[in-house]
Amino acid sequence: MAEMWITMGPQHPMTHGLWTLRVKVDGETVTDTEAELGYIHRGVEKICEARDFTQITPYCDRLCYVSAMTWAHSYVMAAEDLLEAEVPERAEYIRLMAAEVQRLASHLMWLGAFGPDIGNLTLMTWCLRDREMFLDLLQELGGSRMHYNYPRIGGVKRDIPIGWGNRLKAKVKLFEHRIDEYEMLLDESTIWLVRLQGVGYATAEDQLNAGVTGPNIRAAGVNTDTRWTNPYSVYDQVDWEPAVEKPTSVKGADCYDRYRVRMEEMRQSCRMLLDAIDKIPGGANTHYQPGDEMILTKAPTRAPEGATGFSTYECTRGVSNFYIQGGGDGRGKNPYRLSIRSPMFITIPYVAKTMIGYKIADIPAIMGSFDPCIGETDR
Amino acid sequence: MVTAVTKEQNAEAAKAVVENLSSRFSDAGVVAEVIAHTSGKAYDFVRITCSPDQWRGVAKHLKNEVGVNYCAMVTGTHFPEGGADRGWEVAYHMYRWPIANVAAHTMTVLEGDKLKGDEIPVEFEIFIPLPAGDTPSVPSIQDIWEGADWNEKETWDLVGIDFEGHVNMHRVLNPHDSPVAFHPLQRQHKIRYHDFNEMYDDPQGFGRKPVDEGRVK
Numbered sequence: 001m002a003e004m005w006i007t008m009g010p011q012h013p014m015t016h017g018l019w020t021l022r023v024k025v026d027g028e029t030v031t032d033t034e035a036e037l038g039y040i041h042r043g044v045e046k047i048c049e050a051r052d053f054t055q056i057t058p059y060c061d062r063l064c065y066v067s068a069m070t071w072a073h074s075y076v077m078a079a080e081d082l083l084e085a086e087v088p089e090r091a092e093y094i095r096l097m098a099a100e101v102q103r104l105a106s107h108l109m110w111l112g113a114f115g116p117d118i119g120n121l122t123l124m125t126w127c128l129r130d131r132e133m134f135l136d137l138l139q140e141l142g143g144s145r146m147h148y149n150y151p152r153i154g155g156v157k158r159d160i161p162i163g164w165g166n167r168l169k170a171k172v173k174l175f176e177h178r179i180d181e182y183e184m185l186l187d188e189s190t191i192w193l194v195r196l197q198g199v200g201y202a203t204a205e206d207q208l209n210a211g212v213t214g215p216n217i218r219a220a221g222v223n224t225d226t227r228w229t230n231p232y233s234v235y236d237q238v239d240w241e242p243a244v245e246k247p248t249s250v251k252g253a254d255c256y257d258r259y260r261v262r263m264e265e266m267r268q269s270c271r272m273l274l275d276a277i278d279k280i281p282g283g284a285n286t287h288y289q290p291g292d293e294m295i296l297t298k299a300p301t302r303a304p305e306g307a308t309g310f311s312t313y314e315c316t317r318g319v320s321n322f323y324i325q326g327g328g329d330g331r332g333k334n335p336y337r338l339s340i341r342s343p344m345f346i347t348i349p350y351v352a353k354t355m356i357g358y359k360i361a362d363i364p365a366i367m368g369s370f371d372p373c374i375g376e377t378d379r
Numbered sequence: 380m381v382t383a384v385t386k387e388q389n390a391e392a393a394k395a396v397v398e399n400l401s402s403r404f405s406d407a408g409v410v411a412e413v414i415a416h417t418s419g420k421a422y423d424f425v426r427i428t429c430s431p432d433q434w435r436g437v438a439k440h441l442k443n444e445v446g447v448n449y450c451a452m453v454t455g456t457h458f459p460e461g462g463a464d465r466g467w468e469v470a471y472h473m474y475r476w477p478i479a480n481v482a483a484h485t486m487t488v489l490e491g492d493k494l495k496g497d498e499i500p501v502e503f504e505i506f507i508p509l510p511a512g513d514t515p516s517v518p519s520i521q522d523i524w525e526g527a528d529w530n531e532k533e534t535w536d537l538v539g540i541d542f543e544g545h546v547n548m549h550r551v552l553n554p555h556d557s558p559v560a561f562h563p564l565q566r567q568h569k570i571r572y573h574d575f576n577e578m579y580d581d582p583q584g585f586g587r588k589p590v591d592e593g594r595v596k
Contacts, residue, residue, distance in 0.1 A: 038552040045537070045564055047571055080440035087418070203480050208449050211526025221481035223489055228383040229476060229500040232419045235385035243484045252480070254464070310424075310504065312451075312470065321452050321472060337564075341452035341472070341530075351530050378552060 006360075010029040010039050013321070014364040016113055017374025018042055021352060028359045033352040036203070037345070049138065049328060053301065055081050056338070060322075061147040064376040066109045067316045068147050069138065071376065074313035076151040077232060077323035079132025082335075083153060085299035090288075091155035092234045094295065098141055098150060099233075100269040100276075103328045104175070105134040106316040107262050109271075110371045111182070112372030114259070117194050118366040122185065122299040130178055137213060140164055153297030163279045165284030172270045175231040179266055186259075196256040198364035202354055203252030211346035218369055219245045219253035219261040226314045234242035239275040240268045255369035262371075302332035317371050318343025342376040386422060386492040391425040391524060396445055396475075400427065403440060405534045409433055413505075424502035434507055438520045441473070448496050449474040450524035453531055455538030457516075457565045466511025466587040469540060473503040473524075481510035509540070519545035 009020035015353075018039035024032035044063065048056050060075035061068040063184055073095055080087065085189075087095075108131040115123025134146050140161050142148025150157050196368035202212070204220035217224055223242040227235040247253040263373045277284050288294045303309075305327025313320050322340035328334035351370045393413045402413040409429040415421050429437050441447040454470040455539075461468075477498040481487050510513045519542035520527045531542045532551045539562030542548065549555060 038550070038554070041552040043563065043570070046568075050570055077419060084417040121409065166538075201399065204478050205448070205480050208476065208478050209525050211450060211524075211530075213449075217478070221486040223479055224476050228491055230422060230502065231383040236381075241381050244488065246484050246486045247481065248411045248483060250480075250483050263425050263504050288573045308504075309418075310502075312502065319451065323452065323454050325456060337454070337456045339452065339454035339470075345533070346526055346529055351527075365523060 001151060009036075014367050015043075015374070016119065016368065016372045017347065017377070019372075019374055019377070021310055021367070023363070024354075025153070025360055028361070029047050030355050030358055030360060030363070033355055035349045035352040037374075038350065038378055040374060044362075044379045045338055045340060048335060050334060052333045053083065053303075053335070056335070057151065057153075058147065058149045060340075061149055062375070063342070063379060064315075064317075064373050065146060065267065066373060067102055067106040069098050069105075069142075069150060070087045070313065070315045071320065072149065072151045073099050073289070074152050074311055074315060074320045075322050077313060078309040078311035078324050079153045080299070081311060082303050082307055082326055083300045085154040087155055088294055088297060089234065090159075090281045091295045093276055094141075094156050094160055094237065096233045096238065096275055097160075097276050097280075098148075098156075100273050101137050103140070103269050104266055104315050106129050107266050108134070108378065110262065110316075112257075114368040114371075117368040118278065119191055120186070120189065123179050123182070126178075126182065126185075130175060133175065135299070137164070137168055137171065140167075146313070148286065151298055154299035157291070158290045158293065159286075159288040159295050160284070162285055162287050165280075168273060168277055172273050176267070176270050179263060179270075183263065193256065195362075195365050196259060196369070197248070198254055199362045200255045200258075200354060200369060201249060201251035201253065207253070207350070208351040211343075212350050212370075213343055214343070215265055216253075216258055217349065218243060218265075219247065219257040221245065221247045221253070225320055225359065226312050230312050232311075232313065234276075237270075238272050238279065240272040243268050246374070255365050258369040302330075303327065303335070304332055307310065311351045315343060315376075317373060317376070319349065320376075340379055342379060344371075344373050344377040345379075348372055348377060382491040382493075384494065386420065388491070388494065388499050389422050389501070392496075393425050394502050395496070396425050399445060400425075400437075400440070403444075404429075404433070404437060407433055409437060422502070424504055427503065427505045429505065429549075431507055431509060434505075437505070438523050441503070442523050445475060447473050447475045447503060448478060448524075449476055450520070450526040450530065451545045453527060453534045453578070455534040455540040455564070457538060458511075459522070459566050461511065463511050465508040467509040467515040467540060469507045469509065469517050469534070470506075471505040471520075471527075473505070475501045486588055487585075500522060514541065515539070516541040516543055518543050521545050538562055538564070539565055571577070 020036040022034040043162030108127045142150040223244045225242040245261040303326025307326035309324040323339040325336040328336040530547045
């Protein structure tokens with residue numbers, strides 16, 4: 001049969017954002033693919049060269065609109081490395097909890113968007129319902145539902161409100177039961193299993209060589225996780241284990257494994273949150289004023305030329321990196337160069353290549369199982 | 380509870396890598412040193428400085444002998460006032476992680492305190508200063524780490540550093556019909572309101588004037 005190119009996107013339910021997948025098909029079989037990115041490139045790296053270090057945090061929030069807290073956290077870690085700022089332990093605990101609540105919200109958004117791809121609309125309504133609980137918790141911290149501007153270089157903007165810990169505990173405990181409900185809904189659904197199992201294989205070594213990280217590689221049976229290989233914050237003090245899935249084939253993890261690993265990761269986030277709220281120094285029901293030395297230490301505002309800062313962070317979709325060079329305008333008030341490594345920018349071209357050999361109807365399942373986010377891809 | 384890689388393990392592994400690299404490349408003038416981060420847990424990483432000619436050799440050594448299996452990011456920087464030897468710079472960030480494929484229905488549960496020798500994760504930072512001029516160029520490592528592929532495309536697209544030997548180089552973030560030799564992260568390009576004070580002096584935006592400007596109020 002004659003081969004032909006089909007363009008999926010930039011507006012297509014499969015893309016979960018704005019990008020184009022060009023697919024070469026022979027009948028129904030995919031024989032070649034090409035990813036085209038850059039539709040919402042905003043030039044964040046260039047803008048940051050004209051902003052001082054505090055002003056950059058909100059731009060980093062907007063890198064990924066479903067995982068703002070983790071991106072801002074990743075940025076402030078690099079800025080702290082550059083400016084040599086210390087972070088109080090209470091602030092580290094608060095940041096950890098904020099990041100894990102964000103991880104729950106982000107994975108729920110992924111599951112809610114992935115369900116309709118596979119043909120399960122119930123899932124979207126259930127996930128968005130539960131995501132509200134966690135957005136409310138984040139709103140109490142940062143003041144808004146989406147872009148929080150919460151971490152600060154040297155700490156956090158404000159302390160957790162009185163009663164936040166109790167609300168967190170109640171919501172997390174409720175949500176642990178909800179995860180079981182999701183699994184009852186999905187793991188016995190024939191449509192779900194047939195569309196996900198045996199599709200989109202990827203081995204651990206291939207993925208790492210291609211630069212794919214995070215839950216996608218943990219689904220292939222290896223517990224690589226920067227939260228323990230390069231521990232930051234207080235991840236070495238709270239109770240958790242990396243979520244790992246046993247891949248179903250020697251060909252690596254399939255879409256079902258990647259779904260399973262994210263469900264397990266949500267359980268681990270719950271475990272971490274319940275432990276952290278009990279261990280937080282100063283107690284969960286204490287509220288320190290903004291700027292108190294328990295939650296914020298004063299950081300220098302200028303970085304000399306030649307100084308560099310680097311952070312490695314387990315974002316919800318993989319490892320994100322920030323690399324900052326000091327010595328920009330205003331005697332080092334701005335970064336000279338700020339570079340962002342987005343996990344999805346590398347993952348999307350890789351996933352496009354793994355689709356080769358599968359049917360055209362498998363494309364939404366394969367793409368969705370890798371959790372694409374175009375905001376951070378295009379920056 | 381997960382056992383994290385400890386600071387001692389990390390320091391030991393970084394030192395071993397630097398010794399390995401020094402014994403192989405110190406005659407060629409490649410500098411490898413252990414540097415500590417200044418925040419968080421202050422873990423060590425290995426910083427390598429080499430010239431573009433040495434880069435492919437160093438990269439192959441890192442991949443095959445040291446076990447670096449993950450190329451995280453490529454950053455190009457333009458230094459218009461950096462002098463003749465350092466008009467541009469490429470920085471690579473890489474990792475060695477203990478990852479191997481597993482058989483079906485199994486998994487590898489790695490624990491920090493049980494890792495030894497080459498299994499201990501190490502972070503790498505490689506600086507390649509390039510001479511000033513209009514045609515900065517560095518050899519591509521696309522065929523060594525597949526992960527460098529799109530990072531190099533992005534670096535060429537945004538900064539304009541040419542990667543010799545890179546197959547299928549094209550624009551990735553800028554529009555495909557961007558002018559030739561337009562690379563927005565070069566320092567001669569300024570964004571509007573580069574200094575944010577300019578923004579306050581231009582309340583109408585785009586340099587427009589209010590309709591009643593000049594009129595006595």
